[in-house]
Amino acid sequence: MQIRTLALALALGAGSAQAQTEIAWWHSMGGALGEQLNALAAKFNDSQKDYKVVAVFKGSYPESMTAAIAAFRAGNAPHILQVFEVGTATMMAAKGAIVPVAQLMGDAKEPFDPHAYLPTVAGYYTDLKGNMLSFPFNSSTVMFYINREAFRKAGLEPRAPKTWKEFQAAAEKLKAAGQQCVYTTSWPSWTHIENFSAWHNLPIGTKQNGMGGFDTEFTVNSPLHVRHVAMLGELAKKGMFTYAGRTNQGDGKFASGECAMVTASAGAQATFRKNSKLDWSINFLPYYDDVKGAPQNSIIGGASLWVMGGKKPLEYKGVAKFFAFLSRPEIQLEWHTGTGYVPITLAAYELTRKSGFYDRNPGADMPVKQLTNKPPTPNSKGLRFGNFVQGREVIEEELEAVFAGRKDAKVALDDAVKRGNEILRKFEAAAAR
């Protein structure tokens, strides 16, 4: 018995060591999302015998990016790295450290059509020449959620305000009805600066939001930006906007029923669904109706898969095969419906619609609709700023100063632009040589 087990183990071990090429995939999907991701890898590994994708959880987005950078410096980077959207410019600038996806798929002669992807998704990860640099994986966008029960209690129709004017009127009614927390937000910069700009067709920075070159400058101190941030500051002062923090802390305040309205990631739907007592709806972001062309379309957040440089051709072939596998509509459908991330190819969106998923989960297609509301303009394609991890925090610090009533909106946004531009110049100096 023992000998037989041993022999079997040996045979299996020898077999896999000879035949399979291992592909390391570092990611940041914890919890339920991690399980979904592991299922994808397992499915790929079962579908063929030549390659084995080994998925490794490396902590939060900044942590796994830092780990991969350190590993690259030490000469043992993973093959595939999941990088969040704000890290895009940093990865792009690292020529020699990465392999553009378009080139990888071309070399491996795997089918790959960038036009299969939603324009807002593809645009985010494509350079000006039209080459897709990284493989879109998990994308979401900011949505506006309301607690319908709280609306009814305040004597309001349980319908989400469409404009910021209607929003303010509803907020006052909710406050008057004794609602402790009227409105909160997750991801303040992503929501109220980045997506706000795209939604109103305003530039976040010059040079097509940085996509046209590293010599870009922030433009988030325009009159409309100032007006919006001042409005939020005013709401905070009147106790109608409760600031929750820089990441997804707002989700919890809404899920618990504490806050009546929230702007949060499309991915938060899973959390809200879990609380069966919560009567909520998912809606488009509010907009200013006196702005011409608004609403435009919102932009994505989330992450894409980057291929690291310096590996063997055979391994790259495996990576290409894996990406071709991930592009299949049925795999996309599984990922989209299992996680709440938006479907990133048009085919997957169609397939999901036909499967009846959106009928069973009303509103689940709102994020896609918001992302594709209009064909994207240079202002609403996405953004690409160097060291935007830092840049975003600068914006958030200045927003916090306004929400705390310590700074005037105009002064804060002027400071955000000034400080943000310093970071951009430093990045340009390090990357341009």
Add this chain to the structure above:
Amino acid sequence: MEKRVVFRSAWLPYALLAPQIAVTLVFFFWPAAQAIWFSFQLQDAFGLRTEFVGLRNFEALFADSRYLASFRTTAVFSVLVAFFGIAISLLLAAMADRVVRGALAYRTLLIWPYAVAPAVAGVLWAFIFAPSVGVVTYVLRRWGIDWNWILRGDQAMLLVVIASVWKQVSYNFLFFLAGLQSIPRSLVEAAAIDGAGPARRFWTVVFPLLSPTTFFLLVVNIVYAFFDTFGVIDATTQGGPAQDTQILVYKVYYDGVKAADLGGSSAQSVILMCIVIVLTALQFRFVERKVQY
């Protein structure tokens, strides 16, 4: 008479010291040297392009108003942590020293927090003071105090100070208790016979005799506030809101690890290294004079 061990062998003392020296070289001198070298460079995140820029990183730092603000934050933070850490533990030690029954239980409980990792301590206090679900927040709201350290800088500072002090009190307590127990009873009794009350006995007899301990703890606590409170801050405020709790060491981490600006981060750590060297030297030079061993 002086006790002294004399090694006959020429190489044995060096061999015995070698492991410690090796550890210090690898884990302190080598990284420190590398930090100094990096502080003169401008690098991209992946280390693909490196340029020698001389003192430009340092110039940029001192032109940055937020870096200068971080000095003030660090000063406020470390003074608060050192002062309250020492004052509270001295009070507790003086009390515990007088306890007759159950002394061991008291001491064990007071030493307990020292076994808690800084990050855990931070999370613990962050929960107690959490803006919407915290126990203390609930009570404060009843008193009409709007407690939200996610937005208010002064409250965030208070939170990290409380967590850091709580963590350090046990350590200080141990030293003070040992110091108190080494004070000859006869001195205190003599003062009592001369008619000095408890407060007077403490300030004129006990406290001066504790001064070496206090001085030692002052140095240790300042160094603690400068470096070891990193975990507390990372687990709670992460330097926010609006950099109100961003002490120097946290900024080094943030700029170097999260923002991938190795040059700027190294320059900061070099400056930090200099500050601690100078501070410790100053403390030994001036404060030590007032200490009676």
